[in-house]
Amino acid sequence: MIIFENVSKSFESYGKTVEAVKNVNLQMEEGKIHGIIGFSGAGKSTLVRMINLLERPTEGKVILGDTEITLLSEKSLREERKKIGMIFQQFNLFSSRNVYENVAYPLKHSKMKKKEIQDKVNYLLELVDLQDKSHAYPSQLSGGQKQRVAIARALAYDPKILLSDESTSALDPQTTKSILKLLKQLNEKLGITIVVITHEMQVVKEICENVVVMENGEVVEQGDVFNVFANPVKQITKDFVDSTSNLSKIHELIEEKVSITKLKEGECILKFTYLERNASEALVSQISRKFNLDVNIIFGNIELIGEHPIGGLVSIVSGEAKNITEAIEYLRNKNVGVEVILDARVS
Numbered sequence: 060m061i062i063f064e065n066v067s068k069s070f071e072s073y074g075k076t077v078e079a080v081k082n083v084n085l086q087m088e089e090g091k092i093h094g095i096i097g098f099s100g101a102g103k104s105t106l107v108r109m110i111n112l113l114e115r116p117t118e119g120k121v122i123l124g125d126t127e128i129t130l131l132s133e134k135s136l137r138e139e140r141k142k143i144g145m146i147f148q149q150f151n152l153f154s155s156r157n158v159y160e161n162v163a164y165p166l167k168h169s170k171m172k173k174k175e176i177q178d179k180v181n182y183l184l185e186l187v188d189l190q191d192k193s194h195a196y197p198s199q200l201s202g203g204q205k206q207r208v209a210i211a212r213a214l215a216y217d218p219k220i221l222l223s224d225e226s227t228s229a230l231d232p233q234t235t236k237s238i239l240k241l242l243k244q245l246n247e248k249l250g251i252t253i254v255v256i257t258h259e260m261q262v263v264k265e266i267c268e269n270v271v272v273m274e275n276g277e278v279v280e281q282g283d284v285f286n287v288f289a290n291p292v293k294q295i296t297k298d299f300v301d302s303t304s305n306l307s308k309i310h311e312l313i314e315e316k317v318s319i320t321k322l323k324e325g326e327c328i329l330k331f332t333y334l335e336r337n338a339s340e341a342l343v344s345q346i347s348r349k350f351n352l353d354v355n356i357i358f359g360n361i362e363l364i365g366e367h368p369i370g371g372l373v374s375i376v377s378g379e380a381k382n383i384t385e386a387i388e389y390l391r392n393k394n395v396g397v398e399v400i401l402d403a404r405v406s
């Protein structure tokens with residue numbers, strides 16, 4: 060478990076105090092992938108850099124397992140840091156060393172024998188699928204391959220925790236996917252706890268089980284990814300949800316008076332959203348049959364988080380006003396969010 064207790068961090072900059080992280084209380088479970096999401100300057104990097112004390116909290120405690128690392132001596136801290144790997148957006152490889160030497164670098168001052176180091180590096184390169192590149196130099200590698208080298212290097216001491224600071228932000232979508240897939244595999248295979256800093260909702264959706272939303276140095280929402288994104292409370296969380304969904308586009312279409320949004324009498328535009336897992340019932344056909352309604356789906360955005368559909372549909376529903384009202388009630392009782400976007404029901 061990674062625990063933050065009343066953790067704050069401020070910096071003095073040009074005679075001003077910047078409160079980068081404010082009174083954070085958090086618990087991150089072992090063996091899971093945690094996402095930290097927020098816009099630039101929210102305090103994500105500062106928070107995560109306090110896990111390995113690259114930044115020291117101004118106030119509060121950071122506890123890893125049974126160890127309060129904020130109390131450790133420099134020597135014990137050096138040992139503790141070996142259990143924490145870190146990867147960055149810019150890879151931070153040595154350009155004058157080849158792939159093998161980059162991965163072997165952290166083991167240079169270990170007690171391991173030359174052959175042990177060789178075996179270890181080969182194992183790590185296999186783990187990240189780069190066995191055939193061990194003699195290549197960073198300049199001869201693609202961005203995705205460089206990040207794989209950095210991941211292999213970060214795993215040299217079999218860390219229990221891997222910190223990833225925007226590790227996919229410099230990569231194209233396809234390569235991002237492959238790096239995220241690799242992180243997920245490492246989490247499953249090695250049981251390593253991963254903390255992923257990102258400003259992209261897609262990254263969180265793709266691999267994280269838990270999410271922490273940060274704004275202005277504060278943790279404003281946290282929890283299981285499905286629960287946080289199915290029922291976002293804070294505006295910033297809603298904005299992140301909207302960033303990968305087209306559902307809010309309906310408001311623009313209405314404003315632009317696009318023809319599909321010009322309702323006839325008896326119609327209304329409804330937005331349905333999944334609020335809980337296991338939403339497997341055929342709800343659209345149910346309301347259509349049960350309440351004698353026509354449901355015309357204009358657009359939808361449904362994806363899976365883990366195995367559970369999340370997202371929703373925007374539809375034009377037509378039928379008797381009373382029936383539409385009852386259908387809305389019916390869906391809400393089934394824990395489907397229903398928002399009446401535009402209403403031309405006649406009673």
Ligand SMILES: Nc1ncnc2c1ncn2[C@@H]1O[C@H](COP(=O)(O)OP(=O)(O)OP(=O)(O)O)[C@@H](O)[C@H]1O
Nearest residue numbers: 070072077079097098099100101102103104105106
């Ligand atoms: N060493 C430092 N000295 C002064 N101010 C700092 C320092 N490090 C961070 N800050 C400030 O703390 C705040 C939080 O920065 P931080 O890098 O943690 O945010 P972030 O959410 O990771 O942003 P980004 O996504 O842009 O990296 C910012 O206002 C930043 O300018």
